[in-house]
Amino acid sequence: MAVTGAILVLFLVGHMVGNLKTFAGPEAFNGYALWLREVGYPLVPKRGLLTLVEVVLVAAVVLHIWSAVALYRRAAAARPVRYATRRRSQAGGYVVHIMRWGGVTIALFVVYHLLDLTFGVANPAGGAATPYTRMIEGFSRWYVTLFYAVAVIMVGLHLRHGLWSAFQTLGLARGRQGLRVFAALLSAVLVLGFLSVPFAIMIGVVK
Amino acid sequence: MNLTLKIWRQHSPDEPGQMVKYHVKDVSPDMSFLEMLDVLNEGLILAGDDPVAFDHDCREGICGMCGMVINGVAHGEQKATTTCQLHMRHFKDGDVVTIEPWRAAPFPVIKDLVVDRSAFDRIIQAGGFVSVPAGAAPDAHAVPVPKGDADDAFDAATCIGCGACVAACPNGSASLFTGAKITHLGSLPQGRPERASRAKTMVEQMDLEGFGGCTNTGECTAVCPKGISLDVIARMNADFLKASR
Numbered sequence: 001m002a003v004t005g006a007i008l009v010l011f012l013v014g015h016m017v018g019n020l021k022t023f024a025g026p027e028a029f030n031g032y033a034l035w036l037r038e039v040g041y042p043l044v045p046k047r048g049l050l051t052l053v054e055v056v057l058v059a060a061v062v063l064h065i066w067s068a069v070a071l072y073r074r075a076a077a078a079r080p081v082r083y084a085t086r087r088r089s090q091a092g093g094y095v096v097h098i099m100r101w102g103g104v105t106i107a108l109f110v111v112y113h114l115l116d117l118t119f120g121v122a123n124p125a126g127g128a129a130t131p132y133t134r135m136i137e138g139f140s141r142w143y144v145t146l147f148y149a150v151a152v153i154m155v156g157l158h159l160r161h162g163l164w165s166a167f168q169t170l171g172l173a174r175g176r177q178g179l180r181v182f183a184a185l186l187s188a189v190l191v192l193g194f195l196s197v198p199f200a201i202m203i204g205v206v207k
Numbered sequence: 208m209n210l211t212l213k214i215w216r217q218h219s220p221d222e223p224g225q226m227v228k229y230h231v232k233d234v235s236p237d238m239s240f241l242e243m244l245d246v247l248n249e250g251l252i253l254a255g256d257d258p259v260a261f262d263h264d265c266r267e268g269i270c271g272m273c274g275m276v277i278n279g280v281a282h283g284e285q286k287a288t289t290t291c292q293l294h295m296r297h298f299k300d301g302d303v304v305t306i307e308p309w310r311a312a313p314f315p316v317i318k319d320l321v322v323d324r325s326a327f328d329r330i331i332q333a334g335g336f337v338s339v340p341a342g343a344a345p346d347a348h349a350v351p352v353p354k355g356d357a358d359d360a361f362d363a364a365t366c367i368g369c370g371a372c373v374a375a376c377p378n379g380s381a382s383l384f385t386g387a388k389i390t391h392l393g394s395l396p397q398g399r400p401e402r403a404s405r406a407k408t409m410v411e412q413m414d415l416e417g418f419g420g421c422t423n424t425g426e427c428t429a430v431c432p433k434g435i436s437l438d439v440i441a442r443m444n445a446d447f448l449k450a451s452r
Contacts, residue, residue: 001422071378071420078312078379078419084215084226085279085305087377090429095422096377165423171445174438 001071002166004064009159009186011057016193022206023196026132033131061110068103095161102158109151116144139201148198156191160184208234208300212247214259215307217316220323224316226305236296240283241266241273243295260319268292268432271367274374275320276307281371281430289369289432309374313381313416324370326416327384333412334405335388337397356394363390365433372427372435378419383427385413386439389446406446 021032037047089096112122116138120127125137139145163183167173200206209232217224231247238246241263248258264272268289275290277283283293298304308316313326352360366387373381389406392398398405421440428437 071422075378075380075419078417079310080312081310083276083279083307083310084213085276085307087375088279088284089426090280090284090375091425095424096426099422161423168423168437168441169421169444171441171443171448174441174445 001064001067002169004060004067005162005166007056007060008064009163011053011060012155012159012190016190019197020193022132022135023200026130029132029135030130061107065103065107068100072100095165098154098157099161102154105154106151106158109147109154112147113151135197136201136207139198142202145198145202149195152191152194155194156187159187159190163187208236208295208298208302210234210243210298210301211303213303213305214319215316216259216319217308218257218318220315220317224319226307234295234298236294238295239266239291240277240293240295241291260317260321262321263291266291269367271369274309274369274371276309276374278305281309281374282369282432286429287432287434289367292432309370311370311373311379311418313379313418314370314373322370324368326418327368327370327381329416330381330385330409330412331388334401334408335392337392338401339397341397350396352395360391360394363387363394363435363439366391366431366435367433369432371430371432373418375426375430376419376421377424377426378422380421380427381413381416381418382421382440382443383431383435383437385409386441386443387435390439390442393442393446403446403450406443407450410443410447 018032018036021029036050039049041048115122117123117131117134120129120134123129123134123138124140125133127134129137139148160183163186164173164180167176167179173179197206209230212229212231213226214229215224216227229247229251231243231250234243234246241261244259244261251258261275262272264270266273268291271289273290274282277290277293282288282290283297285293285297306320308314308320309322309324311322314322314324317323364387366384368384370384372383373379376383389402389409392405393402423437423440425437428435
């Protein structure tokens with residue numbers, strides 16, 4: 001859970017910074033997309049590093065979900081008889097409510113997100129258009145923007161616990177109260193960074 | 208005050224149990240929760256019924272025997288309080304109070320509200336000790352212990368092993384208990400040589416008993432009558448990883 005989560009967080013940071021290229025204009029954004037495919041060429045084949053990253057990410061996502069399912073099954077086995085009273089959370093209930101269902105929401109969103117912007121199947125401009133056009137067209141539909149915003153906020157809430165929890169699981173969190181603040185801050189920065197692009201498209205700053 | 212109680216009644220480990228409704232009259236606000244149950248039981252015995260079985264011993268909040276889930280919260284909603292130290296002044300006349308045993312597969316119900324917590328004993332037997340004969344209490348200055356380490360060890364050693372952490376955990380994990388014992392022993396010079404191997408054997412025993420995995424929800428520390436910190440779980444994980452390398 002912690003190790004795969006850490007890989008995904010590093011990816012999210014890179015992804016968010018890459019998204020901010022939007023504000024540098026279509027050429028810069030499309031150029032960045034192209035660079036991702038050609039980085040290291042001719043030392044490594046075209047798409048070489050990108051494919052490597054993709055493989056690592058898919059493996060991380062699969063193992064992350066596998067860990068979550070394993071934890072869920074262990075939890076179910078550890079409490080075969082449930083409480084008659086609805087168990088009231090004494091720790092705010094944040095983790096209990098956000099992590100598992102939030103994770104499912106994020107997984108569903110990632111599937112749509114890839115179909116929309118990576119493969120272009122669910123995109124009005126189609127897969128042949130430039131990445132920039134696909135992004136503008138994708139976010140020109142209000143319901144897509146809304147779904148995106150909900151999913152990104154869910155990611156932020158997931159990370160607020162997940163980041164700190166990873167340090168805890170790896171035994172690094174002991175006595176370091178600042179880690180919770182760090183987790184909340186990094187989550188907030190990621191959410192704002194990701195939301196800035198569709199928001200800019202919505203108010204017409206980016207066309 | 209008069210209360211309506213809904214209590215889990217289960218005659219033996221193998222028989223199915225159910226929630227049964229009782230009425231208790233003239234409960235004094237000065238009574239402890241267990242004394243209120245004593246009043247109920249006196250009535251049941253006089254009426255020729257089977258009294259409600261529940262664990263208790265010192266009734267001073269230090270032995271860890273008592274423990275029940277009151278209105279869905281282990282040891283009731285009063286923070287840092289064992290069931291025996293929970294007083295009836297926190298309830299109102301006419302309240303309906305549900306009382307259930309700890310719910311976890313490694314804590315099978317023996318009768319009514321009494322569960323078998325031998326799983327905790329087996330976790331201790333797996334490594335919760337210091338192997339060398341440490342003798343009688345040493346002179347206070349014979350082995351210097353930094354203040355921070357002494358505080359960590361003492362805070363963790365306040366764990367009374369009641370099992371509320373397991374009862375409250377949505378995963379049914381025993382990490383707070385096991386972490387407390389590992390921190391208690393591993394922080395002091397006498398326990399340090401076995402620090403890593405102790406964490407490994409105790410965590411493995413914990414998993415073997417069928418407790419769930421920790422997802423750091425913090426429900427355990429919120430109900431812990433001794434307020435054991437989640438830091439002990441980080442310490443357990445650190446020691447376990449060290450032993451696994």
